Amino acid sequence: MEKETAEILRKNHLSITDSRIKILELFKRKGNALAHADIEKQTHDLFDRVTIYRTLQTFAEKGIIHSIPTADNSVLYALCKDECSEGKHADNHVHFICDICETTYCLDHIMIPELQMPAGFKMKQAGLIVEGICKNCSAKK
Amino acid sequence: MEKETAEILRKNHLSITDSRIKILELFKRKGNALAHADIEKQTHDLFDRVTIYRTLQTFAEKGIIHSIPTADNSVLYALCKDECSEGKHADNHVHFICDICETTYCLDHIMIPELQMPAGFKMKQAGLIVEGICKNCSAKK
DNA sequence: AAATCTTTGCAACAAAGTTGCAAAATATAA
DNA sequence: TTATATTTTGCAACTTTGTTGCAAAGATTT
Secondary structure, three states: OHHHHHHHHHHOOOOOOHHHHHHHHHHHHOOOOEEHHHHHHHOOOOOOHHHHHHHHHHHHHHOOEEEEEOOOOOEEEEEOOOOOOOOOOOOOOEEEEEOOOOOEEEEOOOOOOOOOOOOOOEEEEEEEEEEEEOHHHHHOO | OHHHHHHHHHHOOOOOOHHHHHHHHHHHHOOOOEEHHHHHHHOOOOOOHHHHHHHHHHHHHHOOEEEEEOOOOOEEEEEOOOOOOOOOOOOOOEEEEEOOOOOEEEEOOOOOOOOOOOOOOEEEEEEEEEEEEOHHHHHOO
16 A cells, blocks of 8 residues: 555655655545645644645646646645646546535546637637535435 | 616615726726736725725625636636626636636636536536637737 | 755745724715 | 715734745665
8 A cells, every 4th residue: 555655656756755655645545636724634734834735736746636726716636547647737627526515526537528619719628617416415315 | 887887786786886896897898807916906006905805705796706716726706797696606607718828718608518427426517617729819820 | 874865844934815993985864 | 965874995913825945854876
């Protein structure tokens, strides 16, 4: 388990440190997107605020995680699938935000359909944010 | 011109004040989405920072404007079409961000196509963020 | 195991957003 | 129109979020 995680870091030419291992495993354990604040809480102030910021930044640069902008002006991060790598980042997928539990999921398997743009507008990338009720919350009813 | 703007405020049961008129007209004049900072600059510090925050908040609550989350963690605001009203807000439209001039447009006329959700996920609303080159910038080449 | 390079934590700072409150502006009533 | 009630504004203080420089600690390389 820790070995696997370390392997990801090695592949991306990053030193293997405590904070990187712990934060990366947190992402793996939870399946959903995490905010900076979530990580701070979940790691019980084991690491400095600044370290978490820098770790997230590094991960995002390497394409290990990607950021998801949200309506309330906070950034979430989620693990990327294998396609994402440094430089070219595949953001063409769907994010789902649950109205009830507010969890954000990264729905990797759904692709964004083709779209007709107005004259003069050239589309390069697209990100879709869906709001609704997630599988956990609809099961609870 | 000012009359029309005042009418919008009246319809929404808001007192007619200088800041509200000026900020609302700014949105009308520019066609695109604006950040808090843009408004501060464009009104030449005529109003306090706090007033602008509160005005935007009020407008958003009344459905006069809507907020657009962006990748760099700043919130933009844009005028709503008539369908938007307090409570139920139609966010089912497309936002276009230009790679070159960084302007954000609200493409009201394009609808988001139907989408197959994974089992258990119920979709209520969707917002699509498209990135590319806008008509101004592709014309300049 | 020593030397080199990278990462971390601290402190200080900067930017963004919020809250309480008195003064000013707007709306309502007479 | 004027007086009264209500709402909004601006200020100050504060909180929250994110950034930067730098010395110490940790990881990597030889």
